[in-house]
Amino acid sequence: METTGARRSLTWLLLTWGVTRLLLLLFVFKVYVFPGPDVTSDVSVIYHGWYDVLRTGTFPLDDVTWQYPPAAALAILSPGVLPFLDYASAFFVLACLADLVALSLLVYGGLRPGRRIAGAWVWVLGVPLLGPTVYARYDVMVTAVAVAALLAGARHPRLMGVLVGFAAMLKVWPALLLLGVRRRAAWAWAVGTVAALAAVFAVTMPGAFTFLTFQRERGTEVESLGALVFHVARHHGWDGQVLLNYGSIEFLGPWVNVVSSAALALTGMAFGWLLLWRLVATRFQAHTAADAAFVAVLMFTVTSRVISPQYMVWLVGAAAVCVCFRASRMGVPAVLVLVACFVTVLEFPLYFGDVVTSDPFGITLMVVRNGLLVAATAVAARILWRSTVTRKPVPAGLPDQAARAKKASASS
Structure with missing residues (x-):
């Protein structure tokens, strides 16, 4: 009976993946047009432009929208392995393959002892909730590697x-995956890999680390938590602007620097909390590393000056791995992330115009989406702390039994 049930569940899982991913491909290939702005232009215009530059052996030195670590060049260049397709089509196919790789890993991991297939369901449901944007960014490729890790x-x-x-x-965020890892080998090999890749790119391609300057100068993006201040302020006389800046739609004007600095301060506080947790945590189980990674990615996403829609796929991947473990208690924050994914596709691309103009409906969408992320962060952090730091109550009678055993040992 259990085998039959597992096969039936796996069949439904794969069928759901196939149907939802076919819809995503139909949207990115524009067989059907998804409402709102064209989300595929990043691939056909920006990524393709970077591809032409990277093929010459250098990074886009004068393009402020290039804000990624050097190995991102591999993702941008990857469509070249499918020369029989145009650039955009090849990218979409590879994004779908990365999606399938992540699913395969979650299914394989979920069938092991102490695991469950529910994590794969989180991935299967969460990715299409983000709409075609998820296949029009390279974040799904990064997330597949993070899931494997x-x-x-x-x-x-x-x-x-x-x-x-x-x-x-x-993309820098996967470094957070090491937070809950105790084995030194993982840290040593991660540092060694980063050092080796950095050296190779620094020697072979000029401009490998110019992204650090471009990333530092970003402002407050309209979808971020801090942007809510200016969405409301625009209805009370704030005279700033909303412009395309450093590759995203950002607020520019009075007090923006203050809010951006506050976001950086919140990120610092999040790092402080995570460091404190790491110092005082005493109970590490098989799922603790995944739980800690989920909490860390949530914290750094929520406090970021930019919360682009594709960032949500990071959270879906981390949540999916957590839910793979039967002992993990991250089910509630995982559900909150899935609901936030649905609200995300509403605010971008469906009603992005309302968000950019700070329309009441657009503000409502941002309050709900960011509120869900804040709630998921708070709940997940509490679960992590209680499961690893807070002392478990001692069952009644146990101290007396221990005392009797000690006394018997001494008398013998």
């Missing part, structure tokens, strides 16, 4: 270290 961590710390190091050089 987290699932490998318990049994293969060296492999985890290599995967984390590689993923961090694709």
Whole structure:
């Protein structure tokens, strides 16, 4: 009966993945037009432009929208492995393949002892909730590597270290996956991988680290938590502007620097909390590394000056790995992230015009989406703390039993 039920669940899982991903492909290939702004232009225009520059052996030195670590060049260049397709089409196919790789890893991991297939369901449902944007950004590729790293961590710390190091050089956030890892081998191999890749890119391609300057100068993006201040302020006389700046739609004007600095301060406080947790945590189980990674990614996403829609796929991937473990209690924050994904596709691209103009409906969407992320962060952090730091109550009668055993030992 259990085998039959598992096969039936797996069949429905794969069928759901196939149907939802077919819809995503139909949207990005524009067989059907998804409402709102064209989300595929980043691939057909920006990524393709970077591709032409990267093929010459240098990074886009004068393009402030290039804000990624050097290994991101591999993701941008990857459509070249499918020369029989145009650039955009090849990218969409590879994004779908990365999605399938993540699913396969979650299914394989979920079928192991002490695991469950529910994590794969989180991935299958969460990705399409973000709409076609998820296939029109390279974040799904990075997340697939991050999922592989987290699932490998318990049994293969060296492999985890290599995967984390590689993923961090694709996009910095996967470095957070090491937060709850105790084995030094994982840390050592991650650092070694980063150092090796950094050296290779620094020697072979000019401008490998110009992204650090461009990233530092970003402002407050209209979808971020701090942007809510200006969305409301525009209805009370604030005379700033909303413009395309450093590759995203940002608020520019009075007090923006203050809010951006406050966001950085919140990020620093989040880091402080995570550091404190790491110092005082005493109970580490098989799922603790995944839980800690989920909390860390939530914290740094919520406090960021920019919360682009594609960032949500990071959270879906981390949540999916957590839910793979039967002992993990991250189910509630995982559900909150899934609901936030649905609200995200409403605010971008469906009603992005309302968000940019600070229309009451647009503000409502941002309050709900960011509120869900804040709630998920608070709940997940509380679960992590209670499961690893807070002392468990001693069952009644246990001290007396221990005392009797000690006394008997002494008398003998």
